[in-house]
Amino acid sequence: MAGIVIAGGGDCGIRAAFAARDQGYAGTITVVAAEPGMPYERPPLSKPGELGATEKPICTPERLQDCKIDLLLGVSVHSVDRAGRRVVLSNGAGLDYDKLLLATGAVPRKLACSGGDRALSLRSLGDAQRIYGAAAPGVQITVIGAGLIGMELAAVLIGRGARVTVLEYGPRPLGRNVPEALATRITGQHLAEGVDILCSVQIAEVTKNAVILADGRSIPSDVVVAAIGVVPDTELGRASGLAVENGIRVDRQLRSTDPHIYAAGDCASVLCKDAVYRRFETWQNAQTQGDIAGRNMAGAGLQFGGPVWFWSDQYDLGLQAVGDTVGQASAIRKTDTETELHFYLDGQARLIGAAGLGIGNAVAKDIKLAQKLIEAEVPLDVALLGDPAINLKKMLRPIAVS
Amino acid sequence: MANWIDACAADDIEEEDVIRFDHAGRTFAIYRSPDDQYFCTDGLCTHENVHLADGLVMDHTIECPKHNGQFDYRTGEATRVPVCVNLAIYQVKLADGRVLIEI
Ligand SMILES: Cc1cc2nc3c(=O)[nH]c(=O)nc-3n(C[C@H](O)[C@H](O)[C@H](O)COP(=O)(O)OP(=O)(O)OC[C@H]3O[C@@H](n4cnc5c(N)ncnc54)[C@H](O)[C@@H]3O)c2cc1C
Numbered sequence: 001m002a003g004i005v006i007a008g009g010g011d012c013g014i015r016a017a018f019a020a021r022d023q024g025y026a027g028t029i030t031v032v033a034a035e036p037g038m039p040y041e042r043p044p045l046s047k048p049g050e051l052g053a054t055e056k057p058i059c060t061p062e063r064l065q066d067c068k069i070d071l072l073l074g075v076s077v078h079s080v081d082r083a084g085r086r087v088v089l090s091n092g093a094g095l096d097y098d099k100l101l102l103a104t105g106a107v108p109r110k111l112a113c114s115g116g117d118r119a120l121s122l123r124s125l126g127d128a129q130r131i132y133g134a135a136a137p138g139v140q141i142t143v144i145g146a147g148l149i150g151m152e153l154a155a156v157l158i159g160r161g162a163r164v165t166v167l168e169y170g171p172r173p174l175g176r177n178v179p180e181a182l183a184t185r186i187t188g189q190h191l192a193e194g195v196d197i198l199c200s201v202q203i204a205e206v207t208k209n210a211v212i213l214a215d216g217r218s219i220p221s222d223v224v225v226a227a228i229g230v231v232p233d234t235e236l237g238r239a240s241g242l243a244v245e246n247g248i249r250v251d252r253q254l255r256s257t258d259p260h261i262y263a264a265g266d267c268a269s270v271l272c273k274d275a276v277y278r279r280f281e282t283w284q285n286a287q288t289q290g291d292i293a294g295r296n297m298a299g300a301g302l303q304f305g306g307p308v309w310f311w312s313d314q315y316d317l318g319l320q321a322v323g324d325t326v327g328q329a330s331a332i333r334k335t336d337t338e339t340e341l342h343f344y345l346d347g348q349a350r351l352i353g354a355a356g357l358g359i360g361n362a363v364a365k366d367i368k369l370a371q372k373l374i375e376a377e378v379p380l381d382v383a384l385l386g387d388p389a390i391n392l393k394k395m396l397r398p399i400a401v402s
Numbered sequence: 403m404a405n406w407i408d409a410c411a412a413d414d415i416e417e418e419d420v421i422r423f424d425h426a427g428r429t430f431a432i433y434r435s436p437d438d439q440y441f442c443t444d445g446l447c448t449h450e451n452v453h454l455a456d457g458l459v460m461d462h463t464i465e466c467p468k469h470n471g472q473f474d475y476r477t478g479e480a481t482r483v484p485v486c487v488n489l490a491i492y493q494v495k496l497a498d499g500r501v502l503i504e505i
Pocket of ligand 1: 105236
């Protein structure tokens with residue numbers, strides 16, 4: 001009997017497999033995973049840990065066995081025969097499917113300049129081991145890209161005694177998805193820890209021992225890491241003739257243009273509530289979409305819609321954000337000298353996004369409450385959002401909480 | 403023999419909230435439910451080394467501050483992925499406005 005086949009053993013693919021079982025799916029579930037070892041979480045790869053690269057397994061072999069999920073390691077889905085509903089694997093074997101999930105994730109964007117292939121990237125456990133293996137005290141490491149992963153990596157590397165320079169094309173670090181005031185504070189911490197950060201620079205060339213900038217400056221570098229974003233892995237989707245545009249296009253139930261094929265996680269471009277396709281690159285999104293795709297392949301009719309959430313840890317600082325946090329914040333809440341939250345409202349005073357920065361997980365509670373306030377879609381009083389004396393829970397449940 | 407430890411004053415915890423309590427090299431989370439009952443679990447989430455006292459208490463659920471995992475803090479039961487290992491729980495009693503836990 002043809003069952004569920006999942007291409008990709010990342011957070012999304014594995015979550016989908018368990019979710020399909022949770023939903024009561026009785027057929028076979030096979031996860032085809034290109035990477036060789038047991039599935040692991042990616043976020044710990046760039047978080048400070050004693051060994052640098054923390055290997056955090058997603059699940060145990062026993063749990064897979066208990067749920068009768070077949071995991072094929074070190075094998076990839078090579079091609080899809082949509083008419084025959086059959087995939088061919090890299091080892092030549094064939095697998096029939098009733099439903100197929102593409103959870104192929106994303107791959108690091110390559111540095112386009114001359115010598116760009118000298119730069120390492122950070123996506124897999126192997127990548128992390130390579131980078132941290134080279135990061136001996138005193139080694140000069142240049143990180144290209146001051147996004148979340150580049151900045152997290154810089155924090156880990158400086159902590160391990162390397163000399164670290166971060167090069168950024170844009171005018172400031174973390175410009176893509178972190179409110180400026182929060183990004184400024186994180187950047188200040190990096191500078192205080194001794195990281196060199198150069199913004200508004202262009203890379204001309206990567207040589208054996210330096211990064212050459214377009215203005216002629218030369219940054220001595222024993223190791224170069226490019227952290228300039230990822231591109232969705234849409235190869236399979238494209239080759240099988242599915243609609244692809246910055247991700248495999250799926251509807252709100254995460255179905256592609258072929259009703260037997262779903263896509264979710266970093267590789268998927270999802271039709272959102274406002275009729276715009278969006279692709280997300282966060283751990284929670286991979287979990288949520290994996291859950292929905294898994295359940296829907298098993299017969300549920302769930303829709304993706306909730307706000308997407310992410311966190312980042314750098315030194316002792318913890319950043320969390322949920323939803324849409326672009327532009328000017330409508331309200332800022334300073335819980336204490338070290339903790340602040342920025343809230344973003346739409347034209348009807350409904351919360352659409354929030355971002356917070358504090359020590360450790362200090363903002364976690366309020367960001368979770370903000371997520372619930374976003375989901376509630378009710379108009380809010382800006383003055384209350386900005387008032388640290390008002391518990392956000394009270395705004396969420398004005399009646400239940402006295 | 404039961405070993406009751408004085409953890410905090412009953413008023414130290416707001417209603418429907420949680421605080422951290424450290425004792426003898428171990429760390430715990432102590433909860434006060436919306437119906438004014440007290441509970442105690444291990445402090446760290448079973449998914450990762452993250453302290454639950456930074457998490458959000460809603461009704462009888464504690465949500466881990468990092469990975470969205472949830473537990474019923476009355477029973478320790480893991481109720482939402484990615485957590486699948488239950489939390490250890492400890493007996494709690496109130497005496498003279500103090501919260502005591504049995505460890
Ligand atoms: C270093 C790092 C740190 C991060 N930190 C955070 C963080 O702090 N917070 C946060 O929210 N997010 C973070 N992220 C992002 C988060 O990890 C990703 O959004 C998430 O891993 C996406 O999951 P996925 O399953 O969609 O894709 P992936 O994790 O990329 O998994 C896809 C898998 O599919 C495999 N594959 C591809 N093609 C095939 C095929 N044809 N057949 C079989 N298998 C195939 C790939 O090899 C890969 O193993 C981080 C990412 C990285 C790299």
